[in-house]
Amino acid sequence: MQQTDAARTRLRELILDGVYAPGQRLTELEAAAVLAMSRTPVREAFRALVADGLVRSAGRGVSVVELGPQALRHAYQVRGVLEGLTAELAAERQRRGEMAPAELTALERLAADAQEATAAGRLAEAVRHNRRFHGRIATLSANPVAAASLERLWDQIQVSTRRSLAAPERPDQVAAQHRRLLAAIAAGRAEEAHAAAREHVMDTCAAHERDGTEEER
Amino acid sequence: MQQTDAARTRLRELILDGVYAPGQRLTELEAAAVLAMSRTPVREAFRALVADGLVRSAGRGVSVVELGPQALRHAYQVRGVLEGLTAELAAERQRRGEMAPAELTALERLAADAQEATAAGRLAEAVRHNRRFHGRIATLSANPVAAASLERLWDQIQVSTRRSLAAPERPDQVAAQHRRLLAAIAAGRAEEAHAAAREHVMDTCAAHERDGTEEER
DNA sequence: ATTGAATACTTTGCATGCAATGGATACAGT
DNA sequence: ACTGTATCCATTGCATGCAAAGTATTCAAT
Numbered sequence: 001m002q003q004t005d006a007a008r009t010r011l012r013e014l015i016l017d018g019v020y021a022p023g024q025r026l027t028e029l030e031a032a033a034v035l036a037m038s039r040t041p042v043r044e045a046f047r048a049l050v051a052d053g054l055v056r057s058a059g060r061g062v063s064v065v066e067l068g069p070q071a072l073r074h075a076y077q078v079r080g081v082l083e084g085l086t087a088e089l090a091a092e093r094q095r096r097g098e099m100a101p102a103e104l105t106a107l108e109r110l111a112a113d114a115q116e117a118t119a120a121g122r123l124a125e126a127v128r129h130n131r132r133f134h135g136r137i138a139t140l141s142a143n144p145v146a147a148a149s150l151e152r153l154w155d156q157i158q159v160s161t162r163r164s165l166a167a168p169e170r171p172d173q174v175a176a177q178h179r180r181l182l183a184a185i186a187a188g189r190a191e192e193a194h195a196a197a198r199e200h201v202m203d204t205c206a207a208h209e210r211d212g213t214e215e216e217r
Numbered sequence: 218m219q220q221t222d223a224a225r226t227r228l229r230e231l232i233l234d235g236v237y238a239p240g241q242r243l244t245e246l247e248a249a250a251v252l253a254m255s256r257t258p259v260r261e262a263f264r265a266l267v268a269d270g271l272v273r274s275a276g277r278g279v280s281v282v283e284l285g286p287q288a289l290r291h292a293y294q295v296r297g298v299l300e301g302l303t304a305e306l307a308a309e310r311q312r313r314g315e316m317a318p319a320e321l322t323a324l325e326r327l328a329a330d331a332q333e334a335t336a337a338g339r340l341a342e343a344v345r346h347n348r349r350f351h352g353r354i355a356t357l358s359a360n361p362v363a364a365a366s367l368e369r370l371w372d373q374i375q376v377s378t379r380r381s382l383a384a385p386e387r388p389d390q391v392a393a394q395h396r397r398l399l400a401a402i403a404a405g406r407a408e409e410a411h412a413a414a415r416e417h418v419m420d421t422c423a424a425h426e427r428d429g430t431e432e433e434r
Numbered sequence: 435a436t437t438g439a440a441t442a443c444t445t446t447g448c449a450t451g452c453a454a455t456g457g458a459t460a461c462a463g464t
Numbered sequence: 465a466c467t468g469t470a471t472c473c474a475t476t477g478c479a480t481g482c483a484a485a486g487t488a489t490t491c492a493a494t
Contacts, residue, residue, distance in 0.1 A: 003478070027445065038479045039446090047261055051268030060445065060486075074362040077306070081298040089294070145291040149366060220448070244475065255449045260476090277456075277475060 003037050007045035010035060015054050015064055016155060018162045022066035025058060053156045067160035069209065076205035079153045080198045083134065086141035086150070087181060087197035088190045093142060095188025104186055107136050111178045118171045127158075133178065137185070137197070161208055170207060177203065220254050224262035227252060232271050232281055233372060235379045239283035242275060270373045284377035286426065293422035296370045297415045300351065303358035303367070304398060304414035305407045310359060312405025321403055324353050328395045335388045344375075350395065354402070354414070378425055387424060394420065 011031065014020050032042045046062050049055045055062045067075060093099045114129035131154060138147040177200040184193035228248065231237050249259045263279050266272045272279045284292060310316045331346035348371060355364040394417040401410035 029445070040478050040480090043446090044261065044264055044477095047264055048268065051265065071362070074360045077302060077360055078299070078362045078366060081302045082295070085294060085298045143291045143294055145288070145295045145370075149295060153362075246475070256476090257448050257450090 003041035004044045004048075007031070007035050007037065007041050008048045011045055011049060012052070012054060012155070015049075016158055020064050022064050022159060022162075025061050025063045026055070027061040053152055054159060065156060065159055067156065072157065072160055072208065073205060075153055075157055076201060076208075079150065079157065080201040080205070082146055082150050082153070083137070083201050084194040084198035086138045086143065086146050087185060088194035089141035089143055089146075090137050091185045091188050091190040091193035093140065094185055095190065098142075099140065103140060107133070107140070107185075108182060110136055111175075111182055115171065115175045115178070118174070131158075137181075140185075173203070174200075220258040221261045221265075224248070224252050224254065224258050225265045228262055228266060229269070229271060229372070232266075233375055237281050239281050239376055239379075242278050242280045243272070244278040270369055271376060282373060282376055284373065289374065289377055289425065290422060292370055292374055293418060293425075296367065296374065297418040297422070299363055299367050299370070300354070300418050301411040301415035303355045303360065303363050304402060305411035306358035306360055306363075307354050308402045308405050308407040308410035310357065311402055312407065315359075316357065320357060324350070324357070324402075325399060327353055328392075328399055332388065332392045332395070335391070348375075354398075357402075390420070391417075 011020075011026075020026065026046075028039045028042050028046065031046075032039045035042065046055065046057075050057055050062065053065060055064055090099070094104070110129060110133040114126060114133050117126035117129050134150070134154075135147075138150050141147065177196065181193060181196040181200060184196050228237075228243075237243065243263075245256045245259050245263065248263075249256045252259065263272065263274075267274055267279065270282060272281055307316070311321070327346060327350040331343055331350050334343035334346050351367070351371075352364075355367050358364065394413065398410060398413040398417060401413050
C-alpha cells in the first residue's frame with residue numbers, strides 16, 4: 001500500500017478509536033515520526049482527513065474535530081434525511097423485486113446481532129454492528145453517492161460522541177425502531193421506511209443531546 | 218494566497234467552465250506547467266479535487282468526472298433530500314421568527330433574477346442566479362453541514378450537465394415551482410417547503426434525463 | 435514585577451531529485 | 465499476421481533541502 005494511504009488509514013483509525021481525542025493537535029513532524037515516514041505522505045494524509053471532516057486545519061498543524069452541540073445536531077439532521085433516502089430506495093427496490101431474499105435475511109441478522117451485543121453490554125461491538133446495519137441499508141439502496149456521504153457523517157459523529165458510549169438504557173426503543181424500519185423495507189413500503197429511518201436518527205440525536213446536557217451538570 | 222489553494226481554485230474554475238471537459242485527463246506535470254508552479258502544490262490540489270468529487274484518480278494522473286446517467290440520478294436523489302432539508306429548516310426558522318425580513322425579500326429577488334435571465338435566454342447567467350437562489354436557501358437553513366454537502370453536489374452536477382445547458386422550454390414550470398417553494402418558506406410551512414424543494418429537484422433530474430435520452434437518439 | 439521588543443526556534447509551504455511503477459512500443463518468434 | 469516478451473519512457477510517490485511565517489522565549493527597561 002502507498003504510504004499516503006497507509007497514513008490516512010492509520011490516522012483515521014487512531015482518531016476513530018479515540019487515541020487522539022477531539023481537540024487534540026497534531027503536527028506533520030510528530031505524525032511522521034509516529035508513522036515512520038517522511039512529511040510528504042503525512043501532509044497529504046492530513047489534507048485528506050480534512051476533506052473527510054475528521055480534522056480541521058488549525059493554523060499550525062491540524063486538530064481532531066470537535067463538533068459542538070449544534071454542529072452535531074446539523075450533522076444528525078443531514079444524516080436523518082440521507083438515511084431516510086437510503087431506506088426509501090431500499091424499500092423501493094424490494095417492492096420491485098430487485099432485491100435478493102438473502103440480502104434481506106442478512107440485514108435481519110445484523111439487526112439481531114446489534115441488539116444482542118447491546119443487551120449484553122458489549123458496547124464497542126454494539127456500535128460496530130449498529131453501523132454495519134445502517135451501512136447495509138445504504139448499500140441496499142444502490143445509491144453510492146448517498147452511501148459515501150453517510151460514511152463521512154458516521155465518522156464525524158462517531159468521533160464527537162465517543163464519550164457518550166456509556167449508552168442510556170434505551171436499547172428497547174432502538175430495537176423497536178430497527179424492527180419498524182426493517183418491516184417497512186421488507187414490505188416495500190418506501191414512504192414508511194423513509195419516515196422510520198429519519199425518525200430513528202433524530203431520536204438518536206435527541207438522546208445524545210440529553211447525554212451531553214447531563215454531562216455538563 | 219497559497220499556491221495549493223490557487224491551484225485548487227483555478228483548476229476548479231477551469232473544470233466548472235467546461236474548459237476541461239468531462240473525461241479529460243490531466244497529469245501533474247501538465248497542470249504544473251499551465252499554472253506555472255511545481256508539482257507539489259498541483260499534487261495536493263489534485264487530491265483536494267478528488268475529495269470534492271470533481272475529478273477521479275485514473276491510474277496515471279486524474280480525469281474530470283463524467284457522471285453516467287445513473288450516477289447523475291443518484292446525485293440528484295441526494296440533492297433532493299438535502300434541498301428538502303434546507304428548505305424545511307429555513308421555513309422552520311421563518312415560523313419561529315428567527316429570520317430577518319430582509320433575507321426573505323433578498324431571496325425573492327434572486328428568484329426573480331433567475332426567472333428573468335432564463336426568459337431572456339441568458340443561459341449562463343440564469344444558471345448562476347439559479348444556483349444562488351438555491352444556495353441562499355441553504356444558507357438560510359443555518360445548517361452548514363447541509364450547505365457544504367450541497368455545494369459539492371452542485372459542482373458535480375454542473376460538470377456533467379453542462380452540455381444540456383440548451384435548456385428545454387420549461388422555464389414556466391421552474392418559475393412556478395420556485396414560487397411554491399418560496400411561498401411555503403415565507404409562510405413557515407416546513408413540511409410543504411420540504412416537499413416542494415424535493416419535488417422541484419427531482420423534476421429537474423427528470424428533465425435532464427429526457428434531454429440525455431434525446432441526445433442519444 | 436510587568437510590559438515591551440528583539441531574537442531564536444519550531445513548523446509549514448514549495449521545489450527538486452531520485453527511485454519505482456506502469457504502460458506503451460518495438461522486436462522477435464511462431 | 466499475430467502474439468508474447470523485453471526494453472524504454474513517461475509519470476508518479478516519497479524524501480530532503482531551503483526559505484518564509486509565525487510563535488515562544490528571553491532580556492531589558494520602566
